Amino acid sequence: MPTLIVCEHCDTVYQRAPLQPGQRARCLRCAAPLYRADLAPPALLALTLAAAVVFLIANVFPIVSLDLQGSSSQSTLWGAIHAAWDSEVGPVAVLVALTAFFFPLLQILLLGAVLLALRRGGLRRSLLVDALHSLRFLRPWSMVEVFLLGALVAVVKMGALAAVQPRPGLYGFAALTLLLTALNSFDLHRLWECLDE
Amino acid sequence: MSSAAGLPRAADLGLLSCLACGLVCRALPATAAPHCPRCHAPLHRRKPASLSRSWALLIAAAVLYIPANLLPIMQTSTLLYSENDTILSGVLTLWRSGAWDLALIVFVASIVVPLLKIAALATLLLSAGAHSRWRRRERARLYRLIEFIGQWSMLDIFVVALLVALVNFNSVAQVRAGPGAIAFASVVVLTMLASMSFDPRLIWDEPQTGSRA
Numbered sequence A: 001m002p003t004l005i006v007c008e009h010c011d012t013v014y015q016r017a018p019l020q021p022g023q024r025a026r027c028l029r030c031a032a033p034l035y036r037a038d039l040a041p042p043a044l045l046a047l048t049l050a051a052a053v054v055f056l057i058a059n060v061f062p063i064v065s066l067d068l069q070g071s072s073s074q075s076t077l078w079g080a081i082h083a084a085w086d087s088e089v090g091p092v093a094v095l096v097a098l099t100a101f102f103f104p105l106l107q108i109l110l111l112g113a114v115l116l117a118l119r120r121g122g123l124r125r126s127l128l129v130d131a132l133h134s135l136r137f138l139r140p141w142s143m144v145e146v147f148l149l150g151a152l153v154a155v156v157k158m159g160a161l162a163a164v165q166p167r168p169g170l171y172g173f174a175a176l177t178l179l180l181t182a183l184n185s186f187d188l189h190r191l192w193e194c195l196d197e
Numbered sequence B: 001m002s003s004a005a006g007l008p009r010a011a012d013l014g015l016l017s018c019l020a021c022g023l024v025c026r027a028l029p030a031t032a033a034p035h036c037p038r039c040h041a042p043l044h045r046r047k048p049a050s051l052s053r054s055w056a057l058l059i060a061a062a063v064l065y066i067p068a069n070l071l072p073i074m075q076t077s078t079l080l081y082s083e084n085d086t087i088l089s090g091v092l093t094l095w096r097s098g099a100w101d102l103a104l105i106v107f108v109a110s111i112v113v114p115l116l117k118i119a120a121l122a123t124l125l126l127s128a129g130a131h132s133r134w135r136r137r138e139r140a141r142l143y144r145l146i147e148f149i150g151q152w153s154m155l156d157i158f159v160v161a162l163l164v165a166l167v168n169f170n171s172v173a174q175v176r177a178g179p180g181a182i183a184f185a186s187v188v189v190l191t192m193l194a195s196m197s198f199d200p201r202l203i204w205d206e207p208q209t210g211s212r213a
């Protein structure tokens, strides 16, 4: 019954009504957002490609550099993961690697693949189904925005100890945060509907 | 909310909604374990064993919250001194260095949010288990807030990982991560899992409708 929509938060049933751009439908019973007028898939694809480029920049360049009595150090995200691993807190290193690196990367790749496949076909339906399920699973565990705030806190904390300078990687993460926030506000149910069309 | 009182609910109409893809299907009593025709995810009226799973994860999180706060999450050593920082002492250090705004952010993300999440989830689980009608809209809103803020508690974990990577000048100054970081990371993950296991539809279920978890 594709014309019906059920609120995930309270089980109330609604008849779907068309929305104007920028509008969103809210549940009358529990006030949870139901659905919204979203970006069209081509715009989403453009955002996804931009996110892929920015992801590369954010991870290739160091995030911050530090000068202390003539010696200096700098680190990328991957450097931080490596250092946490060497610091005998392996589980923490794994968690940082997953939430700040692998999950966001996987999100970008899967979303790009799904959008391209919906546009020109070619991918098996069962693969698309798996990709969309994975995207739903990844969403809460992808934490680029939290990592960005963490980097800013780290910069200030070290400022007391040494001369700290932000590096291009930090700006990369700022841009990536904006792009992923836009991508994550997209309603994945829309893509499931595209699958049927 | 008299306007919402008469709105039909899927369980009452014999409908099932797929949490994965949003498709609404008719519940066929004949099929024991129905699956979504569009995405093949298993369909349930309510998340299975929602309350007991959520309780188990929440209790584990609450237990780990203690070592997460007592054990050092990082150790700073310089030529002059060596100090162990717990989450709270890290906040105090930030505060004393004059960065009160960041101290506040870290305090909220690392101390207030996990505590609030544990307390709020316990409230939701108790009241949903008792089929309470008390402040349902507010409880629904509380659940959405918990879902939204959950991941921000990871903040301190990222800070520690970056400091360990950067402050690495051998004998002059070095930062290492401590065992508290593992306990703290576990608390964040467990509370996120606990809130995902909770089914917010239980807030609205009357005793006779909706299967108990």
Ligand SMILES: [Zn+2]
Binding pocket: A007, A008, A009, A010, A011, A012, A027, A028, A029, A030, A031, A032
């Ligand atoms: Zn609702």
Ligand SMILES: [Zn+2]
Binding pocket: B018, B019, B020, B021, B022, B023, B036, B037, B038, B039, B040, B041
């Ligand atoms: Zn489905």
